[in-house]
Amino acid sequence: MYTDADRNIVGIRGFKEHLALWFFNGVLLKDHASLLSASTENTQAMRQIRLTRIQEIEDIQEVLCSYVL
16 A cells, blocks of 8 residues: 555555556546546445556556556
């Protein structure tokens, strides 16, 4: 989990089939690349990105950095 001023920014979790990045206030991010999705239909603010290959991370590295910074 990454925080700033005691506020949650992004969490990372590895699963058997994918890696998930959770953005705690992801609904507020400008998602020009359309990468973010709600983890469930009841999720209000949190958004996630699921990645299944290392190459995916490399392909969207700049976008990921813009979401975190």
